[in-house]
Amino acid sequence: MKPLADCQLYTFVDTAYLHGRAPELVAQQLCDGGSDLIQLRAKNSSADEIRVMAENILPVIRRANVGLVINDHLEIAREVGVDFCHLGQEDFFDAGPAHVDQLKAKNSKLKIGLSTHAPDQAQRALDAGADYVAIGPIYATGTKPTAKPVTLEYVHWAAANVTVPWFAIGGINLQTLDAVLAAGAQRICVVSAILNAPDVAKACAEFRSRLA
Secondary structure (H helix, E strand, O other): OOOHHHOOEEEEEEHHHOOOOOHHHHHHHHHHOOOOEEEEEOOOOOHHHHHHHHHHHHHHHHHOOOEEEEEOOHHHHHHHOOOEEEEOHHHHHHHOOOOHHHHOOOOOOOEEEEEEOOHHHHHHHHHOOOOEEEEOOOOOOOOOOOOOOOHHHHHHHHHHHOOOOEEEOOOOOOOOHHHHHHOOOOOEEEOHHHHOOOOHHHHHHHHHHHHO
16 A cells, blocks of 8 residues: 555545445445545444454455555454554543554554544644544534534644644535645545445545545
8 A cells, every 4th residue: 555644535434324335345436436545434343243344345455555444443453454443532542552552563564543633632642653643523524423523723733733644534525625625634534425425436536536
């Protein structure tokens, strides 16, 4: 896969938006549309179910030279041999680690991304050695209905202060994208605007072309 710093479009195989589709089929459509990274997020699935999904998706994204991110489940990320694991604030800091290196096995290529919702959290993630951070939710989003939007103000702050690759996330669609980019974002995460589209690959490609 391309270097993390060159990744711009981060998409999702989110089981809440699959609507009966096979995860590996959606992953293929996301790859066809130009995704750089794909996260497997399955909030209501068991660890065994997530492991099977990851094993089915991995050959698809490997052929496309795309990175696979496992959400929340560090052990599965290690076992399956994916490129990334993404953790929330509570999954990382509240669990005890002070630095991401504490989660990485010797000689491991696994990279750790952390969610952040405010400048102090972003700084803490940087101090903890996060390989990338997510900045959001920028706008209200059904993916995280209880989360308060951080607004474009946080995007402006991130553009000036975050020194690792960072991705704007939350309510980003083709109508809000230009404002997010104008605020300083160069990389975005998109969930429902792609997964709910009639043609996933086409929707993905539209974001890709707007980022180019």
